[in-house]
Amino acid sequence: MTEELDEGKFAQVAAGASHVTPYPHVEFSHADVKSQVAGGVTQAVSLTVNGTERRLDVDTRATLLDMLREQLMLFGTKKGCDHGQCGACTVHVNGRRINSCLTLGVMHDGDEITTIEGLADGDELHPMQAAFVEHDAFQCGYCTPGQIMSATALLTEPCGSSDDDIRECMSGNICRCGAYPNILEAVKSLRGARRPAR
């Protein structure tokens, strides 16, 4: 039997109320989530996420994306397509941008992961985040963490200097809202500027 779900609670969550959980009948345990599906193989993995060492037990089938969101509760990285076709799941692994949906959590023992949550320094926005705000480089915001992670990585990659070069280097991140022109401006505003320290 399913419980009746309270519509009022959904509205509160949509408005950003953090004290209401939308699924009261499901219990999350956090860092020590075991294999949720029968038959899965669980394995330990130790990795550094946003500067903090984490040790987890994870189903071998869990992608890095799933592990970040469901076990580490880092919801900033988004699942857009889950098949490497949109870039919403972009994170940095050992300083390189990759799609976290097409790699397994267990593959990253000993690695350093940076997610969107790891860019800001406390309350001080990373320059790329500030540039996205200043240049209005998002509407719904769903692709935005991936865009920012890609844009930040681009600054230290061999990418040509023209607008078309930047578009090409950002082509792995899709935006249904069409914020591309402003994303381009945000990236351009940081190129040629002093490279951010991180």
Add this chain to the structure above:
Amino acid sequence: MIPFEYAKARSEIEALERGAGPRAAFIAGGTTLIDLMKLDVMRPTALVDINNLPLDKIEVLPDRGLRVGAMVRNSDFAHHDVVVKRFPVLSQALLSGASPQLRNMATTGGNLMQRTRCYYFRDTVYACNKRQPGSGCAAIDGFNRIHAVLGGSDQCIATHPSDMAVALVALDALVHIKGPGGERKIPAGEFHLLPGNTPHLETVVQPGELITYVMIPSSPFAEHSAYVKLRDRASYEFALASAGAALELKGQRIQSARLVLGGVATKPWRSREAEKVLTGATADEKTFQAAAEAALKSATPRRYNAFKIDLAKRAIIRALNNATQAKPGGHS
């Protein structure tokens, strides 16, 4: 995804030992394997992670050829100084593929092993002789817009999607494979198999074998080379038609040539017919058009992909023009 055991190999020996297990698969970048495991198209029960193997170097050899480790990431391969300057078709092909994020994970070996994007193959609800021998081919009488006009059979018309492989075939590359029985090397042009009556067999790699290196010889046609890729979007999309062209030029005369097609065939499609037209001819529009005609003469259009024939010809002509105008990058 079905459950699987996972282990990270610490040496080639360990990788080969673990890879010999039943239903074991090597995982490198994972960009094809995990994609298809999520769709239950590939169902290994043991993954052997080969990311720690010391196969991630690009070495320039004394004879000016290149030895490229199987674990070199596509992005590093594409941006390598020597590749950009002396093998431009290869750098251009690599950079035309996927996205920066995917290129940072994808490897030389994995790129060769990637599977078709045929949506009937990717969806287990459909008949697919590649996925399930004998079950039929949903594409032949289906929506076959992205499928092959060359190299198909009545059992399979799935296009091979790799750009890198087209360039490697054009450059006479050799693929080194290691298995329990020893080592062997296969010309890139023979690495992929035609579907014929066995579409489930795609490459010469046997279960448990590991690609270790790709050797690219120095050649007189590599520097005047180019890759042209045509598709529905400007980027981040597989080819509808592509061409890798390489020319050895003496003034305006073509001494030797390589011409390989992508996006239109069941494997990277070297056109000796086009090369015959090009060899000894003047590098001009008339020659290029004749080469393009020769390359597509035996093409078999399907209901929804006849446009590929003309598109491929144009890709060939553009690639030949670009190759002629390529400026050699000098010595490394």
